[in-house]
Amino acid sequence: MSAARQRFASLSDFLLRPLDPTLALILCCLLAYTFVVMASASVGRLESLLLHIMLAMVLIWIVASIPPQRLLSFAPALYILGVVLLVGVDLFGETSKGAKRWLNLGFGRFQPSELMKIAMPMTLAWFFQKREGSTGWQDFLIAIIVLALPVFLIVKQPDLGTAVLVSAAGVFVLFFAGLPWKVIGAVLVTGLLAIFIFVQNSADWCKPEVQWPGMKQYQKERVCTMHSPKKDLRGKGFHINQSTIAIGSGGFSGKGWREGTQTHLSFLPERHTDFIFAVIAEEFGFMGALVLLGLYLALLIRGFIIAATAPSLGTKLLAGAVTMIFFTYVFVNIGMVSGLLPVVGVPLPFVSYGGTALVTLCLGIGILMSIRHSWQDH
């Protein structure tokens, strides 16, 4: 073996060692699919998409290279920083489209709530690892308070989509940590009861003059629209209506790449971001959608395997929660676009265009790889 080849081998070992090949393969497939879809939905964004993908790779590699216990030890600091920034947003944040979500750091805008999507499960996983072997109901109470504080600040911005994701992330950790079934049952019953009461009274509550305490008008409208999207096809129900038309008209095998009429004649809103699933379903049909869902399923299964085989309680909780966050993203996004759920601003993981969301998702992938890597090594 020549020295050069040896050097190359050690370099590639250095580069590839932190990565989980299975996860990396699934991710590459997803990103390739994204590239094809984006080449139809928004040709002008292809170059920056490539840049995003490259940065994402670097980010994943860096995170994957850090041992999981070290990652967990960052968690409390990250959490405190996140809460401070959220308070900062409340005090000095920039307002755009009626919501105060952004913090201007001088060199660019930053959305602290995004940080919380990862910081939250990490912090709770770190916390439960600390209390391992002696977890009592007090610990769950503390955890719930830790969870509730940033969620409250995010709802206040308001940013319903992120609030849903952050609280989901926390709840998953609580669940995996062994939150008693009594509590889970009580929450589920209360939730279902609330939905039932809402459906019964929606006719009255959705009247334009009715104000919902603590919610902006547009949020109320989104919930009401989901309940009866056909009522106002040209106004609030327009987005859902047009995206269901796009999906439904795709049929079994789709209209073909770049042939989607809903997409290309501008009937579809936000076609390169939150509604990109409708583009896939319109142009590649039921089959194309199943392929995408299959890729996500593979990703989730890999995540669950990593969680099941993780070396410590903290890493187990973190891997399980991160996997479930991916699922939440997918389910809420596709559910929204297909009219199953109300419109909340949740992107389709790795497919929707957008830098901030990609950073979060890559942190998640990096964490999973780091956890996988840590027990493989030893």
Added chain:
Amino acid sequence: MISFREPDDNSGLFIPRLLIAVIAVLVGGIALVAKLYALQIRDYDKYHTAAEDNRIKLVPVVPRRGEIRDRNGVVLATNSYDYTLEITTTIPGGVRPKARPRTELDNTIYELAKFIAIDKKDRERFHKFRAENARLTSAPIRGALTDEEIARFVGQRYRFSDVDVKMRMTRSYPFGQLASHLVGYINRINKDDAESLELRGDADNYLGTEHIGKEGVEAQYETALHGVTGEDRVEITAGGNPVRLLGHSPATPGQDIVLSIDIELQKVAEAAFGERRGAMVAVDPRNGEVLALVSVPTFDPNLFVDGITSENWARLRETGVPRAEQNKPLLNRALFSAYPPGSTFKPFMALAGLTHEKRKWTQKISDPGFFWFGGHQFMDDKKGGHGGVDMYKSLVVSCNTYYYMLAADLQIDRISSFMPQFGFGERSNIDLPGEATGVLPSQAWKRKRFAKAGREHQKWYPGETISIGIGQGYNAYTPIQMAQAMATLANNGRRMQLHVGQKAVDSDDNVTEFPPELVKEIDVKPEYIDLVRQALGDVTRFGTGTRAFAGATYHAAGKTGTAQVYSLKGGKYDKSNERMRDHSWFIAYAPTELPNVLSDQPGIALAVLVENGGFGAASAAPIARQVIDYWLLHKRANEPALEDADASDVDNGDAAHNHAAPLPQAQDGTPGNPAPTPRGAAE
């Protein structure tokens, strides 16, 4: 160092929880797949249709409206193209177009006005149009752009993304006021029109059409003139902008309508009226073609095409003018105004008398100058009476007493059942809209007319029959009914359907003729018709029409009539008031023996009415003379005759013997040739 080891107690709880999470993921995944299946497989047809409806817009292709031409091909109504400056009135993009704020539009207008003349009226019309046509995305600010103005705008176009030059089809009537009641006009489709189009299932055919025929031929032949709207299938974006043409089915242009009208004859007739009010209908008795149809005063139909201004409308409606002094230029008197026929009714009374054998041709009555009936004295037209009067003389000198007696003998039922065959009291069903029925009085009519009054008012009194005999009393007929009755007489009792449409010509020059149509043969013995015709022929030589037809090189038959105005209204007769004067009638036909319809020899029958014209002989008859002069001789007033060839033929009183063409009902053995009455008898 962490090593492989059995999970501790916490991990024991973790794995089942993870399994529950996996189950939750699978349930969620199945829910998504089920939803996608429902959308993409089960309801595919529904969403496919919805997507197609979204992207495909059917754009109507408006057909070219047919022209209206006279019998010689002279264009009476045609299309012209108008270049207009249009401003986008809605915000582009979005699905529901939003109206642009007025300040923004006014700004654009302000900028445009810097180099294109836009006055206050243009602005007002623009905002009015915008308000009334909210469904349209643009509104015209200025029409009739000159080439220079267009060039100026094109130079500045880059500054105006919201302004466009558009070509609009408009209608123009080259003869303006001439024959406007006949030709009619088009106007913008209003709400009522839209409703009636919807009702007759024609709304789709008018999707892109802005105008519709409102009066005259334009309204009557609307369907043929309009044509069939075509359709472009256009792919559009959500914002409504066209992307590409998917399919095209062309429009079928409207048919040109050729009228039997001769616009030159119309011109002569309208000129003959001068400033007077009245109507004239001239027809070819042999085939029912209307040659001229006059109602004066007239109006300019061009004013209506793009919505009449309020000033012009007020002027035509004579807002503020007292009712008694109104000229009513919009009223088509020829079809819609019924007047008592006066003495022009007498020839038909004579036929009724002969047919019902109440009078013989030669039977003489004695006219003392009045007629007593039911304790009331009916005055003759001539003081002291005409002496012994037979039927011939009664027509030539227009003796009232003769017809008082005849009416008394016939009684109302015989009159009211005899007259409808000439079309009295019935619509002529001419191919023009808005015709009145007139009044042919009868017992049934009176009962109905006074249904709300007491029984006394509903009863027919024999005294009321007397004035019917001389065309006064309740009866009232439209000029077209009088022309039709005279044409029927001229055509030896063959009543032809009157019509102005002669043929329709489509864009491939395929011709659809509207053939002559016999309505009915009059149930009167031919020899009676002949006798009455001979008497009418002598009216223009020895009778009441002598002066009007002095020096004519043809032989015309006619009857004067004077319809009293004041007696009907019950007001006090005031000679100084022009509006109280009698209406003047003249009905005529020429030549007295009509040439065969297949020859190119002309024939004409007409009815002239001059409102408040006084004596028929003085006012209406000279108009008839000018019209007949032009039609038979191509001679205009104060001009020498152009064609004298026929003149010698018809010069002789007994034209029947001289004419080469075979004549229907030609009868030899002229009955009792009475002594001509040389003096011009009064009516």
